Amino acid sequence: MEVYLDIVASGVLTGLVYGLMALGLSVIFGVVRVVNFAHGELTVAAMYMAWVMAGSLGADPLLTLPVIAAALFAVGYLLQRHLVERFIGRPEHEQFMLLLAVSIIILNGLLLVYGPDARHVQVEYAYDSFELGPMLLDTVRVYAAGAAVALALGLYLFFRFTDLGTAIRACADNLLGAQVVGLDVRRLYALTFGIGCAVVGASGTLMVLMRDATPQLAVQLTLLAFIVVIIGGLGSMAGALVGGVLIGVSEALAGFLLTPSLKSLFSYGLLILVLLLRPEGLMGKRT
């Protein structure tokens, strides 16, 4: 029985980390309605930033997180302003091609500069675990999961209670209306893309504590983030976490009870079911 407790606990933690990875994708799609196919690449770029800063400054990623989030905000803002903006409202395959090109450039740029080897950030607590009753909880994952919940909550509060957040939500809910009342939609979109990328930056920084950075990681991160947000509901902050936890726990149980190499089969199976039965996702708004 204890084993199951351990498995489920680790599934929940892992799931929250998955949710963290997917939050940025969700923010951007929820408002700008563009699926960021370069999501994983941006995450990995943030991981490399954290690695570089840890190497040159000896800084703990938890400390450099705001800096990297800010840098990614700028990247996202510029990306939206100069590239994505003219593809708003265009066919999906064109948006896909655009972001695919961006992702190819980022991924191989990282390969070109840093080489293919996994890059690792060493922190003191990397191997620590908390003991909670009979359970062993991995310290780093607990931090990351906590950060995921905090970020999601922060985003929720931002969108709910600030003027800027309300304006952005207005764009998401009723674009025409937002334009009519004179909101600068282009700027708001750029800000949203920036915020989404800042979240990506934060999650990448936390990710580097758990996974070594390699360029090739990006593709898997993109796919995983998709699964999580589709299941949870594109555009919903809580949905990303719920989707993550669902995937995390189901993978953990499938991996333990069946064979681990089959566990992503369950993620895809879950994805298919949600797409068919509730395409707006578990926590998404029906359109």
Add this chain to the structure above:
Amino acid sequence: MKARALLGVLFALLLIAPAAIGAYPLAVLILILHYAYLGIAWNVMMGFAGILSLGHALYVGLGAYVAAALYASFGLPALLGAVPAAVVATLAGLGIGALGFRFRVNGVYFALLTIAFAEFTRILFDHMGWTGGSSGFFLPVEHGHTNLIALRGPPILFYYVALGMTAAAFVASHALMRTRLGYAWLAIREDADSAAASGVDVFRARMAAVAVSSALTSLGGVFYAFYYNNMYPEQIFSMARSIEIILAPIIGGLGTLFGPVLGSFVLTLLGEGTTSLLEHFGLAAPGAKQVIYGLALLVIVMVRPAGLWPWLARRLGVGRDG
């Protein structure tokens, strides 16, 4: 008329090309034609009927595995094995289509559904002992004899097979576009509600598009299996292959007949050309080629989002469908 003349010249050039070029350009041409063919097949679904699939590697893989397994186990020649291969792939396509269309999964969501099914199948094949699982499936190499029916022989055989397939798919999609079904597809692509109000059975027409596209794509998979003689689920069902398939038609011009062919030429030559150039200047660091490739894609998408062919066709003064 002009378009036909141009096509005729191109086809004639491709027919005599092997006599004039070496083995390496021939291999590159085979690759170009293979992806042009797959692009045409994908274009039936997306370009004509407006259904975005990002999981076409699924049909390549199914076609490859079915034909290869039948050949390896029962000696069934490739051309005969192509029939069950196409049947299996078509059934898979129809299954996904039926689910997706019945449950009204549209646009990006449908695309994600196709990815999910392709990945799902990849993992299944990774665990399927009969076809070697993730350690791959290998066909025996045979020496000396050329056999078109069994698709055994030297590269030049595969070249003409690829050329034949591409030309046939081109002509077939040209012909399809002039049928009732072709009109139905275009109408659905432009506006499904209007199409339905015009008497088009949207569900059936979409299913037909998926059937044609998946069947054609699976034949590309059969070609792949016998050309490479080995396949791994991780490679043949991979998302990367699905993406590769859709690049050529999008870059060439979605929904045009000649777009996939042009796109395949441009992209493959871009890749090979960049490699050669970088080598020439001693800059061939890993990743450099792909960065340039990505930049080129970016520029094309920014400048010609509708693809290169509509623009080129205007320049050449031929109809955009060419």
Add this chain to the structure above:
Amino acid sequence: MADVLLAARGLSKSFRGLKAVNDVSFVVNKGEVLALIGPNGAGKTTCFNLLAGAMPPDHGAVILEGRDITGFRADQACRAGIGRTFQVVKPFAGLSVLDNVAVGALNAAKHVGEAKERARAVLDLLDLGHKVDEPASSLTLPDRKRLEVARALATGPKLLLLDEVMAGLRPTECDRLVEILAGLNRRDGLTILLIEHVMRAVMKLAQRIVVLHHGEKIAEGAPEAVVRDPAVLDCYLGEAEL
């Protein structure tokens, strides 16, 4: 009593508890032009959608020439003989004007060649004959409206449903379209059911009028009688006061 072409019997449709159409019944006789009018939100377009199979009714039945076509899909309704236009025009933007109409014409034609012939004829009739090769996306709004009518007409309908095809047209354009439609009705005996706000078109075309308000039928009859009906005036005035 004239032959009944279409009968709507007790049609109802709700959206999230809101009754858009509530127990509406009326008939369209063969060869007549019937107008469906009412203030915004009266349920006219929903009514069309129920007749043309865009959505199934919650209750009620649609009978075409004695045949129950309730719950038919849009394409089935079309093949059964109901041609419709959309209030917000939906041309096939990427196709040529001719191909737009040919898609509709294929419904009644044996092959593509015949459909194109037919499409040409219909386009000539609607004064679009000189624009057959232009892409539909390049048309002006009045031309798009006519294209929409042409596409619906080309399906060879027994009953043509026109949803505000006059809106946005200049008076001369409007009169011309009225003339064409009246001609079709008179010459070919085409039955037309139209939703229209432009009263001058309604008065010229319609032989009978049905008035909807809040999803319910509040009046029916000859145009001159209906426009003097106090209940009708009331509902329009009520709207004006808002």
Add this chain to the structure above:
Amino acid sequence: MTDRLRPSRRTLIQGAAAAGLAAALPLRARAQAPALKIGVILPRSGYLAPAGQSCQRGVDIAPQVLSDLGHRVEVVSVDFESNVDLARTQAEKLIADGAQVLVGAFDSGGTSAIAQVCEQKAVPLVINVAAAPQITEQGFKYVFRNFPTSVMLVRNGLALMKEMFKATNVTPKSGIFIHANDTFGQANRQAIDRLFPTLDMPFKLTDAIAYDPRAQDLSVEVAKCKASGADFVIVTTRAGDAIRLIREMVKQRYEPKGIVSPGSPGMYDQEFYDGLGGYSDYTITNLPWPNFNAPITKRLGDAFAKRFPQNRFGVDAFNVGFTFEAMLVAADASKRAGSRDPRAIAEALRSTDIADHVMTGGTISFDAKGQNNNIGSATVQNLKKTPTVVLPREAATAKPVFPMPGWRGRQA
């Protein structure tokens, strides 16, 4: 095993003679001898990039070392980007550019694709690394593999485990096999399923766990190992997943007596040491390894140190060693044939007999299928973040540490 590792006297004399002969030749004559053109195809980008680049370092130092041994080679290297389609066209390109023999391609898929081309063009392919048994079972005539199949790897790997238990007088009770469910991992699985019962192993294998090497998280996998109660773990990893696996074991405080791989990549990569620090120690890989007692290995190591001061030869040794050897095999065949004609080289390759070479094992020679069956394995244990040969005794530079110390007290 003993004999295989010691260079025989005959080869020493031969080597000396060759060197002497080379020195005796007038410079001009040597300069005029045309160089053998070797085309090398490796995955230097894409998902196999780390291994591909490691192999490439062997390619980069090979011409100089081979020249010192009296072989003149010209190398053309291409990257197939871990993409099988490109492997094929790049092979065609190399042959079109005049490559007389090809070397590659680290990955079995890419290697198979290249093999098709070589077979068509009658240009020999000498495989540096690729373990899928099918490659030499497909019926190729121009394909030569100086690398063990996964069956050979596992057989040697299991035998070395027994040898280690004997040497340390410690035998685990039960083992668990955990492997990446990729090409190599599944081939290993099949080999273990087949071989384990026949080899009279002193412990029982309780379970075999397949995992997705791309999985973001291996906590369940490790929990499952731990729950099985096994005190010995056999692993087949791909690369980065080895780091995740060990890290997870540390976090879950799972301390088996030993963690041993029967020849997979992962636990002797530089990134493994960088990523795990002290936790990388005592893990074991049983695989062919350079024989550091052989002069040619020293030569190779010196050249490596000079060319790549940033990298450690001791770490790249496996990839560099096999890649270099493949090139040596090609150059040797060309020399014996007295020709640079691909067909003549292929003929000569069939009668290859090289005793003085880099990796452990006997003379390099190929059977009728083009497979070298004389490749031995060594037990390579990570000690002080350095892969160290601990068995067989003749080649060992340290004693095996088994059971391995627990995680506590180590430093990342």
